[in-house]
Amino acid sequence: MLRAALASAVMIVVSTVALGFAYPALMTGVGALAFPHQTAGSLIDRNGKVVGSSLAAQAFTSPRYFHERPSATSPAYNAAGTTFSNLGPTSAALRELVASNARAILSLEGPYNPGLTIHNIPVDAVVPSGSGIDPEISLAYAQLQARRVAATRDLPLTTVEQLIRENTWGRTLGFLGEPGVNVLELNVALDRLGG
Amino acid sequence: MGQGTAQILVYAAVLVVLSYPLGIWMARVYTRERGDVVERGFLRLLGRDASGDQNWKQYGLSVVVFTVLFSAFLYGMLRLQGHLFLNPAHLPGVPWTVALNTTASFVTNTNWQYYGGEATMSYLSQMAGLAVQQFVSAGVGLAVLAAVARGIARRGGGVGLGNFWRDLYRSIVYILLPLSILLAVVLMWQGVPQTFHGYVHASTLQGGHQTIARGPVASMVSIKQLGTDGGGYYNSNSAVPFENPTPLSNFLEMLAILLIPFAQVVMFGRMVLARRHAWVLYAVCFTIFAIGVGVAYPAEQHGSQVLRDSGVNITQSAQQSGGNMTDKEIRFGIANTALWATATTDVSNGSVNGGHDAFTPAGGAVPLVNMFLGEVEPGGVGSGIYGLVFYILIAVFVAGLMVGRTPEWLGKKIEAREMKYAALGALFVPTMVLVMTAVAVVTPAGLASIFNPGAHGFTEALYAYTSQSNNNGSAFAGYGATTFSTTLGTVALYFGRFVPLLAGLAIGGSLASKKVVPASAGTFRTDGATFGVLLLGVIALTAGLMILPAMTLGPIVEGLMH
Numbered sequence: 001m002l003r004a005a006l007a008s009a010v011m012i013v014v015s016t017v018a019l020g021f022a023y024p025a026l027m028t029g030v031g032a033l034a035f036p037h038q039t040a041g042s043l044i045d046r047n048g049k050v051v052g053s054s055l056a057a058q059a060f061t062s063p064r065y066f067h068e069r070p071s072a073t074s075p076a077y078n079a080a081g082t083t084f085s086n087l088g089p090t091s092a093a094l095r096e097l098v099a100s101n102a103r104a105i106l107s108l109e110g111p112y113n114p115g116l117t118i119h120n121i122p123v124d125a126v127v128p129s130g131s132g133i134d135p136e137i138s139l140a141y142a143q144l145q146a147r148r149v150a151a152t153r154d155l156p157l158t159t160v161e162q163l164i165r166e167n168t169w170g171r172t173l174g175f176l177g178e179p180g181v182n183v184l185e186l187n188v189a190l191d192r193l194g195g
Numbered sequence: 196m197g198q199g200t201a202q203i204l205v206y207a208a209v210l211v212v213l214s215y216p217l218g219i220w221m222a223r224v225y226t227r228e229r230g231d232v233v234e235r236g237f238l239r240l241l242g243r244d245a246s247g248d249q250n251w252k253q254y255g256l257s258v259v260v261f262t263v264l265f266s267a268f269l270y271g272m273l274r275l276q277g278h279l280f281l282n283p284a285h286l287p288g289v290p291w292t293v294a295l296n297t298t299a300s301f302v303t304n305t306n307w308q309y310y311g312g313e314a315t316m317s318y319l320s321q322m323a324g325l326a327v328q329q330f331v332s333a334g335v336g337l338a339v340l341a342a343v344a345r346g347i348a349r350r351g352g353g354v355g356l357g358n359f360w361r362d363l364y365r366s367i368v369y370i371l372l373p374l375s376i377l378l379a380v381v382l383m384w385q386g387v388p389q390t391f392h393g394y395v396h397a398s399t400l401q402g403g404h405q406t407i408a409r410g411p412v413a414s415m416v417s418i419k420q421l422g423t424d425g426g427g428y429y430n431s432n433s434a435v436p437f438e439n440p441t442p443l444s445n446f447l448e449m450l451a452i453l454l455i456p457f458a459q460v461v462m463f464g465r466m467v468l469a470r471r472h473a474w475v476l477y478a479v480c481f482t483i484f485a486i487g488v489g490v491a492y493p494a495e496q497h498g499s500q501v502l503r504d505s506g507v508n509i510t511q512s513a514q515q516s517g518g519n520m521t522d523k524e525i526r527f528g529i530a531n532t533a534l535w536a537t538a539t540t541d542v543s544n545g546s547v548n549g550g551h552d553a554f555t556p557a558g559g560a561v562p563l564v565n566m567f568l569g570e571v572e573p574g575g576v577g578s579g580i581y582g583l584v585f586y587i588l589i590a591v592f593v594a595g596l597m598v599g600r601t602p603e604w605l606g607k608k609i610e611a612r613e614m615k616y617a618a619l620g621a622l623f624v625p626t627m628v629l630v631m632t633a634v635a636v637v638t639p640a641g642l643a644s645i646f647n648p649g650a651h652g653f654t655e656a657l658y659a660y661t662s663q664s665n666n667n668g669s670a671f672a673g674y675g676a677t678t679f680s681t682t683l684g685t686v687a688l689y690f691g692r693f694v695p696l697l698a699g700l701a702i703g704g705s706l707a708s709k710k711v712v713p714a715s716a717g718t719f720r721t722d723g724a725t726f727g728v729l730l731l732g733v734i735a736l737t738a739g740l741m742i743l744p745a746m747t748l749g750p751i752v753e754g755l756m757h
Contacts (some may be wrong), residue, residue, distance in 0.1 A: 003244040004260040007360055010241050011261065012268050015367075019330045020323030023372070024389075024414040027379050031389040031413065034380075039389040041409045041437070043397070050397045053407050055386055055436035058399045065400065069525070080284075080394055080408035081314050082431040084522040084550030086673030088651035089499030089559075090753055094521065098505045118506040122514070123498070126507050127521040130434030130532075130549045136525035140514035169441075169526065176202060177442020178516045178528035187400055 044188060052184050053079070056133040063108065063152045065187045066137070066145050069124055070101055073132035085128035094127075101126040105144075112147040120144065136169065136180030153190065163189050196496060196511065199530025203488055206446065206534060207481075210453055217454065218461020224369045225341040225362065226466060234364060241360050248355025251704025254342050255697050257359040258335060262302050262692075265331065270298040272324045273316075282317035283393030284408075289315060296681040296688070301325050303692035304332035304575060306419065306426025306545055306668035307684065309676035313408035313429050318391065325426060326415040330367050330375070333422030333455075336577025337370065338362030339696055340459060343581045344466035346703025347605055354708050356700070370455070371422055378417035378451055386440035387413040412437055420451035423575040425545030425668045433535075433548040434524055445527055445548060449535050453484075456542040456573045463580050469605050471722035476583060479727050480541070480573035483734075487537035487561045487572075494557035495519045495533045519558070522550025533558065536669075540565035543575030545668025552647065552655065552671040556754035559671070560746065563658055566665045567625060567742040568734055569695075575666060578692075581620075581699030588617035588702070590726065590733040594719045603718055606711040613702050620698035624664050624691050625741045631660040631683055632745065644680040646673025650756065654749035659684070661742075664691035 031039035042054040052058050056079040057068040071077050072085035087094035102118050105125055110116050122140035142164045150160040167186040170179045230238070238245040244257060272279070273294040277287040289297065293309050300307040306329070312321065342356035349355075383389050388409040395407040412428045416438050419426055433439040439448055460480065464473020496518040498509040511517040516528030523532045532549035539546055540562035551559055565572060571583040588602075588609055595602030595609070602609040635641030635656045644659070645652040655671040659680070662669055664687040674680070720726065 001256065001260065003242060004257045005264060007241040007244040007257070008261040008264045011360070011363070012265055014237075014240075015331055016268075016323055016327055019367070019372070020327040023376070024322045024326070024411040027376070027383070027414040028389050028391060028411060030380060031383040035383045038386045039383050039413070040392070041388045041390070041395055041407055042386050042440075043395060043407075050395055051400055052397045052405060053395070053437075055440050056405070056407055058397075058401075058405050059403055060401060062401060072522075077405065080406040081311060082429045082435050083311065084431055084434070084552065084672050086550055086552040086646055086671070087521060088552060088647035088673075088753075089501060089519065089521070089555045090649070090651060090756065091501070091647050094499075094553075095501045095505070098501060098507065102505065102507055119508055121507045123502060123507050123509045123517060123520045124515060124525060126505070127502070130522045130524045130547075131429070131431040131436060133436065134524045135436055138515035138525055140508070140512070143514065172442040172446075175198070175205070176446050177526050177531060180525035184400070191400065 044184065046188065051188070054182060054185055055135055057135050058184060060183070060187065063148055065190070066142065066149060066183050068183050069134050069137055070126065070128045071132040072128040077133055079133050082131045082133060084130055098126045109144055109148055112151055113144065135182050135184060137183055139168065139179060139181060142181040149190065155193070159193070163193070196492070199492060199528070202530050203492070203534050206449060210450060210457060213450070214454055214457035215461055217458035219465065221370060221458055221462040222465035224365050230361065234361070237364060238361055245358060245360035247358060249358055250354045251342070251346065251356055251700045254356050254359050255700045258339065258696065259693065262335070265328070266298050266302050269302065269324050269328065270294055273297060273320055276317040276320045279317070279319050281319035281391070284317070286315060286317050292678050292681040293676060296685045299685045299688040300668065301328035301424070301426060302332055303666050303688045304336055304422070304424055304543060304578065305663060305666040305688055306424045307663050307670065307688065308426055308668070309681055309684070311430030312427055318410045321415060321428060322411045326418060329415070329418045329422045329424040329426065330371050333371055333424060333576040334363045334366035336575055337366040337459070338577065339700060340463070340577035340580050341466070343584065343699050343703035344463055346707035347607070348467045349707040351710050354704060356703055356707060371418065374421050375418040378421060378447060379413045381447060382413045382416055382444055385444040387416055387444065388437055389413040409437065416448070417451070419546060420448045420544070421455060423452070423456065423542045423544045425539065427546060433546050434550070439548055442526055442531070445531055449538055452538045452542060452544045452546070455576050456579055459577070459580055460573050467605055469722065472605065475722055475727045476573070479730050480571070482731065483568070483572040484537060484541050487541060487565055488534055491533040491537050491558045491561040492530055494555045496529045497555070499555050519553070519555055522553035524549065536562050537565065539669055540667060541570065541572040542579055543570045543666045545662065547669050550672060551669060552673045556750040559654065560750040562669060563654070563661060563750065564739070564742060566661045566667045567628065568738045569621070569624060570665050570667060571734065578666065578695065582695055584699060584702060585617040585620035586730060586734050586737070588613055589621060589737065590730045591719060591721065593733060594729060598717070598719065600717055603712060604721060606714065607706050607709045608712055612705050616698045616701045616705070620695045621737055623694045625738050627687065627690060628660045628664045629741065629745060631664070631687055632657045635660065635680070635683065638679070640677065640679035643677050644675045646675060650749055650753040654753065657745055657749050660687055663687040666691050
């Protein structure tokens, strides 16, 4: 017992130093040299100010911007407090959330998309993401918002659609994952365009 | 669903191709007689306990003492983090109930999380506390597996199973650490943060403020995936873009979940000199994995009742992945989230890339059943195979009864003593789960943790104790932390780890001293399809039947109600 305790004590100290300090420090050094942008958090800089990260959704309410997916964090899009919504597949709370999100989208996008019904709303637009900061929306949801953004910015629809394509993250190697549109990068590109 | 199915098939193919050479390497690591100069020096530093062969009791004692002492160390760090360094977000000490549960959770290779990582843990606690356990607890599991395998392989004379400290050292230095460094570098390239600088305060496009949590993330994410730990840096685990930014990072993290577990089947076959037998085990594990994906993916793509009723568009197309996107991320879609949920519970990983609580009844039942079977498909790093050994012994015992012969396995007679340990190992954890769930759903203190109403709430409780007892760590995350749930969970974590672990070691020790019986015409062959089917049946009939009544109260009734 005592022998095992002595060995344990040494192992605890050595493993904490080697695996708890040396290993992450080594990785941090490699990261800082090889991938400084990514390891700092993929931050987006505009005029010397950090406006967010390519990997985190942020709140957009203005009609001039593309909007993110719903978020269950508190407050919404809290990148220092990620969470699932944990709403079960049969829960009444989910039913109400989906209905109210759909109503909001219909009243926001309806004027720009004549004949818009709930059947045209893609599912990702009305349900919370896993992280609460999913930086992407589906191509379908981006297209749904394109007319509004084009109209409020006085831009041709084709220009906005071109920007959507430029800010779409496709499947890796052509087959892995699902394509999505990075909302923050798209909105930054829109602002750069003026209008 | 063709696109999704193709991704799943590619994943499975890469997994098979890579697990084979890794398994050969791992077998070599544990069978090499003489260590290199660093290893010998290090073992001398550890003292007398680290020299010479240990019998199963000595080996088990080293494991238990080490785990208990490391628990105390980690608990202290979590409680005191507010006064320690590397705490740029100025987070206070972790409350004692959560610290206790978290300690138990990480030293047992579970990584159940009753806390939100980025909002609770300092950089110090994450990297020097929790992430160290992700190496060490996985290393302990692999070490015990090596010991059990040596016991089975021993041909006459002696009771030694090897030395725990040497096995632990080799697990970390020759297997876990190199793979972890490799994966961490790729993850950083893909966008996972790795920095000691504090959280970022951004001014958003609309003039608001956003705090962005970061830290030494990549170094932790790589080992949490490889070591079947699963405890994330962030609360939403690998659903968070900072832990899992791209489809490629997702593919590699998923690969890391099952890579060592499947490799250890190959390793086991080589160490016990029964390669064909190991391939049968491999096929059985793979079959259970395939069934899980085959149920979960269509169920999630079909979507939940609420979503189908709502009228929104859930049809899969080139424009969207559709289906049950609640608590799922765009870049993974349905196929990759269903695949992950199956993989992470086939072994004791427990990391998630989407919220299981929001899964459909059938989709959520897959991880639940996977865990309840004891995570032997092929299970946690180390723990999976000795868990599988219990079922194997029951299977050969049943076969022996049918033909009226003393059961044999790999040339050794299986007698009353081994069967007692196997029964204990196979039945203890499921029984504990059912009792704990029952207590948690009839007491007011237990009910306080439940988030969703009705049958789904029952499933949350069942899932919580199944996950902790089997050292998985994934959650129906609505299930909340109370003094009751954290305390009961702590008990589940420790007993769920050590009862099967010691039973496995005992079987290894007991078989070590047995003489080899030459195979005869009457020996039941364990290296063919017949045995594979029998083993599948035994798994389904023991743990599978035990969870069926509870399933009818949870996912089954929820699925039927709508």
